[in-house]
Amino acid sequence: MVKTPEQEHPVEAFGWAARDTTGHLSPFNFSRRATGDEDVRFKVLYCGICHTDLSSIKNEWGICTYPIVPGHELVGEVTEVGSMVKKTNVGDRVGVGAVVGACHDCDNCNNDLEIYCPKMVLTYSSIYHDGTVTYGGYSDTMVANERYIVHFPDNMPLDGGAPLLCAGITMYSPLKYFGLAEPGKHIGIVGLGGLGHVGVKFAKAFGAKVTVISTSPSKKDEALKQFGADSFLVSRDHDQMQAAMGTFDGIIDTVSAVHAISPLIDLLKSHGKLIMVGAPDKPLELPVYPLLMGRKLVAGSAIGGMKETQEMIDFAAKHNITAEIEVVSMDYVNTAMKRLAKNDVRYRFVIDVGNTLAATRP
């Protein structure tokens, strides 16, 4: 007999799930595994809403199976640890990002790059090692192997820190890996959304000169005054783009929709790097000639490994970097998704799971 999500595991769990491509979320009973020897269990207190959650519940990339409990920026307080857990104690403030499993044996895993392991397991809508479906952070409890647990320093707030678990590491990792986390580099951040705004903060903390490249002139003041960007380019303003040609060492593109990258390649100096982290649902056009003329590089990057994620959180705590958030209740989630789709969030929704989920039980 096939077990229902409620019957699969011994521990009761409750969250909100999407059941079909409308992406509408509603209350959902399921279950979580018992705390294994290497596992950490925690009560979820907050969970960020990443644009990936929106694309997933609508199955825009065609890789998800329903029901989907989204959420891969979840934080909370540890309630139980397995017998072989080494660095985590009951009561600790912890979080989980986009990944909860990998083979731990391949070249990628041995280099602390679980995200690039062929057997990598995503936090939701993925098949775990035991054959069951993974469910994310729009839920009351979480259990994960300790390797995927991120420890929050004392001065890092749980609500404003939650988005760093995906948005933060997705910007931090390419800045470091591609040699862009250096004083004096001119870095462009395309798209001032959840990822983009923390990208500005990290790039500034690395000592770079940062320019936001945006379709929303209304975000200029916040970009410059609140996030510390040095300048702001409106990508639809041809004259502004023309004047900035050939001035960037690196550009991180966070745009979630199909868009032209040719104007961004033109912004790069020779040997400049355009790093794609946004995930549009259709291929983008790649003009080759402008790449040749200047030995420019276009690359991609996905979140980051677990060791680097901890390093990023510790760095953020040291430099007082948190996300700019709008905290919402669980029953607001469908409205939040609609607003996110319309680019109407400054700059990340975070669900107050701890205080508002229980009241939504049918």
Ligand code: NAP
């Ligand atoms: P978000 O908060 O919606 O931000 C995306 C930003 O892109 C918007 O704020 C907007 O900035 C800009 N934008 C939106 N539509 C646009 C359009 N049609 N043309 C040009 N610019 C547009 O989303 P997010 O949570 O930051 O996620 C961004 C993307 O990264 C998503 O595709 C997500 O799935 C992906 N992602 C990838 C990874 C990874 O590991 N690589 C991790 C997390 C998320 P302006 O108003 O400033 O133009």
Ligand code: ZN
């Ligand atoms: Zn994400």
